[in-house]
Amino acid sequence: MIAKDLLDKVLQKAMSSGADFAEIFVERTKGNTIEMIDGKIDGITDNLIAGAGLRIFKGLRSIFASTTDLSEKGLLACAAQAAGALASGTAEVTIRLAETIPANIHRIERVPSGVPGRVKAEIIRQAYFGAKEYHPAISQVSARLMDTDRNILIANSDGLLTGDRQIRTRLFVSAVASRDGENQSGSAGPGRQMGLEMFDRIDPRQVGTEAARQAITMLSAGYCPAGRMPVAIENGFGGIIFHEACGHSLEATSVAKGRSQFTGRLGEQIANIKVTAVDDGTIPGAWGSVNIDDEGMPSQKNILIENGILKSYMIDGLNARRMGMAPTGSGRRQNYLYEPTSRMTNTYIADGPDQNEEIIRSIHHGLYAKQMGGGSVNPVTGEFNFSVTEGYMIRNGEIQEAVRGASLIGRGSDILMDIDMVGKNLDYGQGMCGSVSGSIPVNVGQPLLRVSSITVGGR
Amino acid sequence: MLFEAFKEAVIAAAKQAGIEEYELYSVEDNQSQVSTYRQEIDSFSSTVSGGVCFRCIRNGRMGYAATELLTEEQAGEIVRRAAANADLIENDDQTCIYAGGTEYGKKETGSVSVPGSDALVDFALRCQKAAYGVDPRVADGTSSTAIATASTVRIYNSKGLDLENTSAFSAAYIESVVEEANEKYSGWSFRVGALQDDILQELAEEAVQKAVSSIGADTAESGTYTVVFSGEQMYTLLSAFAPVFSAENTQKGLSLLDGKEGETIAADCVTLVDDPFYPGSPVQTPFDAEGAATRRKNVIEQGVLRTLLHNLKTAHKANIQTTGNASKYSYASNISVSPYSFYFAPGGQSLEELFAQAGEGIYITEIKGTHAGANPVTGDFSLESSGFLIEEGKRGRPVRSFTIAGNFFTLLKQIAAVGNDLVFDIPSGYTVYGSPSVLAEGIAVAGK
Numbered sequence: 001m002i003a004k005d006l007l008d009k010v011l012q013k014a015m016s017s018g019a020d021f022a023e024i025f026v027e028r029t030k031g032n033t034i035e036m037i038d039g040k041i042d043g044i045t046d047n048l049i050a051g052a053g054l055r056i057f058k059g060l061r062s063i064f065a066s067t068t069d070l071s072e073k074g075l076l077a078c079a080a081q082a083a084g085a086l087a088s089g090t091a092e093v094t095i096r097l098a099e100t101i102p103a104n105i106h107r108i109e110r111v112p113s114g115v116p117g118r119v120k121a122e123i124i125r126q127a128y129f130g131a132k133e134y135h136p137a138i139s140q141v142s143a144r145l146m147d148t149d150r151n152i153l154i155a156n157s158d159g160l161l162t163g164d165r166q167i168r169t170r171l172f173v174s175a176v177a178s179r180d181g182e183n184q185s186g187s188a189g190p191g192r193q194m195g196l197e198m199f200d201r202i203d204p205r206q207v208g209t210e211a212a213r214q215a216i217t218m219l220s221a222g223y224c225p226a227g228r229m230p231v232a233i234e235n236g237f238g239g240i241i242f243h244e245a246c247g248h249s250l251e252a253t254s255v256a257k258g259r260s261q262f263t264g265r266l267g268e269q270i271a272n273i274k275v276t277a278v279d280d281g282t283i284p285g286a287w288g289s290v291n292i293d294d295e296g297m298p299s300q301k302n303i304l305i306e307n308g309i310l311k312s313y314m315i316d317g318l319n320a321r322r323m324g325m326a327p328t329g330s331g332r333r334q335n336y337l338y339e340p341t342s343r344m345t346n347t348y349i350a351d352g353p354d355q356n357e358e359i360i361r362s363i364h365h366g367l368y369a370k371q372m373g374g375g376s377v378n379p380v381t382g383e384f385n386f387s388v389t390e391g392y393m394i395r396n397g398e399i400q401e402a403v404r405g406a407s408l409i410g411r412g413s414d415i416l417m418d419i420d421m422v423g424k425n426l427d428y429g430q431g432m433c434g435s436v437s438g439s440i441p442v443n444v445g446q447p448l449l450r451v452s453s454i455t456v457g458g459r
Numbered sequence: 460m461l462f463e464a465f466k467e468a469v470i471a472a473a474k475q476a477g478i479e480e481y482e483l484y485s486v487e488d489n490q491s492q493v494s495t496y497r498q499e500i501d502s503f504s505s506t507v508s509g510g511v512c513f514r515c516i517r518n519g520r521m522g523y524a525a526t527e528l529l530t531e532e533q534a535g536e537i538v539r540r541a542a543a544n545a546d547l548i549e550n551d552d553q554t555c556i557y558a559g560g561t562e563y564g565k566k567e568t569g570s571v572s573v574p575g576s577d578a579l580v581d582f583a584l585r586c587q588k589a590a591y592g593v594d595p596r597v598a599d600g601t602s603s604t605a606i607a608t609a610s611t612v613r614i615y616n617s618k619g620l621d622l623e624n625t626s627a628f629s630a631a632y633i634e635s636v637v638e639e640a641n642e643k644y645s646g647w648s649f650r651v652g653a654l655q656d657d658i659l660q661e662l663a664e665e666a667v668q669k670a671v672s673s674i675g676a677d678t679a680e681s682g683t684y685t686v687v688f689s690g691e692q693m694y695t696l697l698s699a700f701a702p703v704f705s706a707e708n709t710q711k712g713l714s715l716l717d718g719k720e721g722e723t724i725a726a727d728c729v730t731l732v733d734d735p736f737y738p739g740s741p742v743q744t745p746f747d748a749e750g751a752a753t754r755r756k757n758v759i760e761q762g763v764l765r766t767l768l769h770n771l772k773t774a775h776k777a778n779i780q781t782t783g784n785a786s787k788y789s790y791a792s793n794i795s796v797s798p799y800s801f802y803f804a805p806g807g808q809s810l811e812e813l814f815a816q817a818g819e820g821i822y823i824t825e826i827k828g829t830h831a832g833a834n835p836v837t838g839d840f841s842l843e844s845s846g847f848l849i850e851e852g853k854r855g856r857p858v859r860s861f862t863i864a865g866n867f868f869t870l871l872k873q874i875a876a877v878g879n880d881l882v883f884d885i886p887s888g889y890t891v892y893g894s895p896s897v898l899a900e901g902i903a904v905a906g907k
Contacts, residue, residue: 028528031791037711040549046540047510047791050528060496064504068527085503085576117547140712149836176712176836183715185836224841226681226864257496259600259636261643337508373833376843380600380636380645383860385828385843406905407832407841407862455678457832457841457862459903 001026001163002052004097006072007155010054011095013079015157018088019056019063022079023156025294026052026070027336030113030149036124037142039132044117053336056082060322064339097161100292105284108167109197112147120145123171123196123204131175132207135216139178142390143208143395146170147195149155154296162296168287168441169198170430173208177215184221184404186214186371186389191287191430191441214371214390221402224391224458230360230366231408231451232394237372237429239444240351241451242277244375244384245412246270250312251330252319252342253436254379261413261416262310263381270310271416274352277305279314281329281345287430288346288443293339295331302328305416316342334438341437348445352422356448359421361397367456368392368399369408374431382412385457407457460529466615467644468534469513476538480556481515482616484748485792490608493579495587497599500580510790513537514635517545521554525791553775559617561752563745566624567738573607573627574654580605582631582654589663590633594671598643600636600692605629610888612744620750628741629654630885633666639674646670651741651885662763670822673845676857679906685820685875686863686902687813687849688883692823693803693894695835696840697731698884699829700867701892703838704731704758705784705796706773713836715868716764723870724764730804731759733768735783735889737800742886748794752785758801759871768796786888802893804879813878813898814853821904822847822854823863838867841905861906873899 006023014022029049035042052070063085067078112120113289128143146169153163170191177184188210192198199246233241246262254260262270271277281299283289290299295317303311315323316331319342332343368391375386391403410418428445460466462485473481487509494502508681510527515538522545524537574582586603609627614620634651646669650658688696702708709717716724735753736743747753749771757765769777770785773796786797814822824846833840845859867872878896885891 018556032545036548040551041547042552043789043793044523044544044547045793048526048528048533048536048546049510050526051508053506060501061499062502064506066504066506066508068507068509068529070528081505085505114613117543121547124480142711178712181715183837185834193658226862230905257600257602258598294589314882334833339502339504370489374828374829376828378645378827380643383843383845385862387831387841391832405834405839405841406841407828409843409860409862411860414524455860455862455905455907457843457905459841459864459905 001028001151001153002070005106005302006075007097007427009372010075010079010156011157012093013076014054014056014082015091015093017083018091019058019086021057021157023055023154024448025336026050026153027458028151029335032113033144033146034117034120034124034457035142035144036128041121049335051336052078054078054082056086057318058086058088062318066337089303091119093157094231095157095271096159097155098159099161100160102164103418104291105282106193106289108195110195111149111167112169112195113149115196123199127171127173127204127208130205131173131212134209134212137177137179137216137219138175138212140176141173143173155337159288160296162292164291166193166290167195168193169195171204171207173211174307175211175215177219179219184215186211186218187429192285193287193289194285217390217402218404221404224403224406224456226453226458228453228454230363231369231454233369234364235425235427235447238369239348239429239446240372240375240386242446243344243347243444244386245410245415246376247344247347249379249382249412250314250378252315252323253311255313256319256322260379265310268306268310270413271305271308272419273308274422275308275416275419276350277307278303278350279344279347283346286428287441290345292328293331294333297327297329297331299345300329314344318341321398332437332440334440338438341388343435343437343440344433344442346428346443348424348428349449350427351424351426351447354421354423356423356425359423359450360394360399362421363394364396366394368394382420384412385409409455415454418452419449420452422446462613465511465529465534468531469538469728473515475893476542478515478538478542481513482556482614482618483511483513485511485613486610488610490606491576492604492605492606493583493684494581494602496602496684498587500583512790513541515541515545516554517542518555519547519554520548522548523793543634550897552772555771556616556618556751557620557771559620559750563752564736564754566743566745573609573629578654579607584608584657585634586631586663590635590667593663593667594637596637596639598636598638598696599668601634603633605631614750616750618899622746622750624744624746626742631662633662635666635670637667637670639746644670644673649885653841673859675682675858676859679821679858679861679904681905681907684902684904685817685900687817687820687822688897689824690880690896692826693897694884694892695826695829697894698892699833700835701798702835704768706767706769706777707796708893709767710773710776715838716767719764719831720766722764723762725759725762727762728877729759729762729871729874730757730808732804733758733798733801735799740800740891742889742891744889748787749785751781751783753799756782770794770796789829797890799889800891800893803877803895803897805879805881807894808876808878810878810880810896813876813896814849814854816876817849818852819899820849821858822849840865840867861904864903864905870899873901
């Protein structure tokens with residue numbers, strides 16, 4: 001995207017006031033979203049994101065500047081601005097960039113940005129009618145197909161010059177069921193690091209049907225009861241419990257500055273012995289995968305917790321300095337406007353020793369959380385929440401009537417010990433995770449598991 | 460290429476493509492931010508962002524395309540893509556590029572200057588020092604941040620409209636961490652406005668006191684409570700449920716307020732105001748994202764729903780005038796609907812009087828996870844909360860790790876009193892939510 005000679009010059013300029021590290025990140029991302037509502041294509045957004053973010057470090061201090069002007073003049077001005085903000089002496093540095101091409105682990109067969117809109121509209125139509133025709137009480141459906149084609153280039157003063165092209169596709173359907181002046185909603189949103197070949201494996205009509213099924217089920221459900229009880233959390237997006245209760249607190253963003261419950265606890269038992277948790281950015285075709293992170297480091301599989309023992313944090317370049325530890329390929333950013341920091345990729349609890357039927361049978365009175373919504377956490381205190389969007393009561397070891405959504409809340413350090421049964425059907429769910437470096441695609445995942453006791457926010 | 464030159468290139472490309480009705484919408488944002496760790500600046504950032512969106516009408520349908528790269532090639536590209544996108548649109552909505560005609564209101568904000576980076580550095584360091592000085596238990600992880608931001612929106616269209624509005628403000632916030640007996644507690648405070656000495660100590664004390672006052676908090680007992688929401692928490696709830704007041708959502712069946720204009724939807728003491736010119740707001744605008752004039756209105760007046768929020772399209776469907784609430788989530792987005800300074804009008808009672816009226820109950824000072832635990836389509840919410848018990852009409856011991864659950868439409872009717880302590884959130888675009896403390900009865904609490 002930018003000539004190597006110019007990158008050399010920009011980095012030299014950025015280093016000219018005494019920085020000990022400089023990095024430029026150049027991005028060109030095409031984004032396209034087509035939405036159908038009321039049975040008609042109703043809205044299209046079509047955008048090109050283009051710009052550069054430039055960082056310099058001096059010790060633990062970071063300075064960041066961005067520009068949308070990718071001309072020589074614009075990039076040098078951006079570098080001069082960053083260097084000017086540091087003003088820690090003068091230096092003449094020679095940069096010799098050596099280009100590296102990372103291994104591409106994601107085969108893309110049909111690049112969405114090159115496919116005519118009418119072909120995409122047909123996929124959306126199938127999803128829409130899959131939901132709309134599911135039941136007469138479905139009053140509204142919105143079906144969206146989103147694709148991004150992200151080209152990035154990263155060069156730094158250590159001589160690194162690399163880049164990646166990341167293509168993602170996601171279908172998102174939300175359905176509303178109405179009866180007697182009351183609404184209930186349901187949604188489904190599979191996403192992959194794939195092109196439109198994603199729909200060779202995922203039937204768009206089924207995605208619509210799933211969203212509608214949830215809305216209809218909830219329409220005739222009663223309220224969820226309130227209080228502490230055992231909860232069986234289903235696979236897929238159920239993995240949000242680990243993402244919120246522990247994942248964010250293992251990001252160096254929190255750990256390095258003591259803003260985490262898990263600072264200084266490597267090698268200690270922080271979870272039940274049945275819990276092994278992984279952040280793996282290398283899963284082919286997965287929503288949260290990246291060939292390289294946004295600092296140019298190859299993505300890797302990081303074992304976070306092994307049989308309950310804390311093994312690793314997720315660490316970016318700057319926090320690696322602060323912590324005196326190696327980075328883990330976890331530096332991510334929404335786009336060039338954000339400084340990268342440690343973030344999750346595909347984070348999951350691995351299959352465990354228990355039989356899924358046993359998990360349900362073990363609960364005398366509790367909740368079966370089948371579908372989950374999002375959540376949040378305060379890493380300082382470890383207090384987290386996430387919402388159940390489709391639940392069922394369990395009585396005497398059997399799944400019974402459906403109950404409406406409620407939040408589940410707790411503290412990360414408690415809940416990790418309370419995950420006392422782990423089943424065998426690991427699967428993933430897709431989400432957008434929001435944090436200091438913006439909104440990024442992540443997978444969460446787990447098999448069916450049991451939490452022995454958690455506060456259920458019903459009424 | 461600067462905006463003016465890019466605009467000319469787009470006009471030429473549109474003409475060549477035979478497109479007669481079109482609009483250019485441009486946003487340029489400049490933001491500087493300084494953060495601290497211990498007693499040092501650990502990060503400084505300065506970003507320039509924004510882009511240009513082109514939309515046009517072809518065969519009665521509206522197409523959009525946007526870019527951040529202002530080049531000759533992109534000028535032609537966004538015209539071509541917007542036209543192609545218009546051809547895919549299937550809805551029968553009334554489309555229009557606005558010609559103007561109504562008179563624009565006047566902003567009350569004077570100058571739009573914001574502090575430079577030296578002033579930000581200085582203020583952030585002094586906040587940090589003040590925070591550590593409030594209490595010996597203040598610990599690492601405490602961080603002070605100062606921000607200056609400016610945003611310029613331009614609209615130029617084929618009907619002769621040529622508008623520009625700049626808004627700018629500075630803000631500071633402190634995130635405190637307090638440690639006692641190996642347990643950590645957090646607090647947070649912010650101020651939007653001039654970074655002056657007189658707010659410094661207050662800001663530091665508020666952030667640290669929030670953390671300190673939660674020490675020793677226990678879980679509340681499950682049950683049904685009378686609840687006092689702090690202003691900050693009530694506007695957090697309002698922000699989660701603001702989409703229910705959008706005519707775009709009512710018309711699409713995504714809000715239960717469809718057809719409820721003129722009906723009582725809230726308690727008598729509830730008045731909800733939308734004001735693009737709220738005095739003191741740093742994000743005032745005389746025109747909306749379609750170029751239509753904005754104006755103040757009561758959305759709820761003493762419990763009665765007076766109007767929904769409209770843009771040109773939704774107003775045409777409802778056969779009324781637009782309320783001037785057309786918005787864009789980002790420069791690249793399609794036109795939607797958003798409020799401006801959107802707030803519950805203050806009542807007459809102090810916070811202490813609300814506690815006295817409640818007698819026994821819970822004072823909610825934090826709710827979390829509204830993006831997941833509050834659903835504007837159904838009105839249902841179930842939210843992680845913390846706060847204090849209200850005992851014998853006074854603020855009592857701290858409580859945390861419980862949820863409050865209910866339905867927003869029911870909550871509006873459960874409001875029994877509104878306080879006099881109106882506060883506002885940090886603006887996002889031209890939207891900023893506000894509320895005084897509010898007393899509501901019959902809220903379900905799940906704890907132990």
